[in-house]
Amino acid sequence: MTHPESVARRMFDLVEPIGLVNFFADEPNEAMAALGFSRYWDGYFAGRSAPLGLVSAEVVDAAFYNFGPGEAARHIPAVWDTATPDEAHAARQRGCVTALVHFLGDLVGTPELSRAADLLTLASVSAPVEGRVMYAALRALPIPDDPVARLWHAANMLREHRGDGHIAALMAEQVDRTECHVLLALSEGIHPAETFGRIHHLPQPYLASVMAGLRDRGLVDGTGHFTDAGRATKERIEAMTDRLAASPYAALDPDALDELAAVLAPIAGRLRAGMGLPG
Secondary structure, eight states, X not given: OOSHHHHHHHHHHHHHHHHTHHHHOHHHHHHHHHHTOOSHHHHHHHHHHGGGOSOOHHHHHHHHOOSOTTTGGGTTTGGGGTOOHHHHHHHHHHHHHHHHHHHHGGGTTOHHHHHHHHHHHHHHTSSOOTTOHHHHHHHTSOOOSSHHHHHHXXXXXXXXXXHHHHHHHHHHTTOOTTHHHHHHHHHTTOSSGGXXXXXXXXXXXXXXXXXXXXXXXXXXXXXXXXXXXXXXXXXXXXXXHHHHTOGGGGGSOHHHHHHHHXXXXXXXHHHHHHHTXXX
């Protein structure tokens, strides 16, 4: 685990399931609904953008990057008529922690989970914030005392840190907000890519223009499948994302990094099984 890309990829596989409870468990949605967000996407935009504060839809759109044109503006700033950013973040964290407690069961309260939270927190607060808008916003928040909450908070910071770097990689390859979903869909064997869940609802003329642009650049062929150039572009994006995601783990020496991997493995395994994710 010495090469930055291998470190980042290994840690991504172990940390990502912690953040995914926000999307694969009922408790976070229930917490946001209890706050007054009856529609999923209202709760999503409120909870995720909350650390940014009362910023405009344009800022949220830029920070999130991969939503369709105008999607952020359908929620921001209207969501702040329902709750404040502090309330929205607290509800999101509360729901995710409740979900983690549910899935992790007897792992909660163990020295191993507390150690995982401590080491992951150390990594999560050790990266530079320059150019990392979402990560910087989360770094400004207090670190929770409870080990499960601390574990989620650290994983969420690392997820947004990686996301900020992924956006940089996409921009370097000149892949835009919707093209990135097409490349992801094709890499996962989804065809036509326009049926992918994150973009299928977008206007058909807009999706047609996205596919036409990718064809013109030689990234997809006439049938909407990857070309060699398109596949190579996707691979470069993922490799750069891994390189840019490695810096938090430089704070851990090799022994601590191995220990973190060891204490996270059963947590990630339990979460993947509970949420029905591939191992």
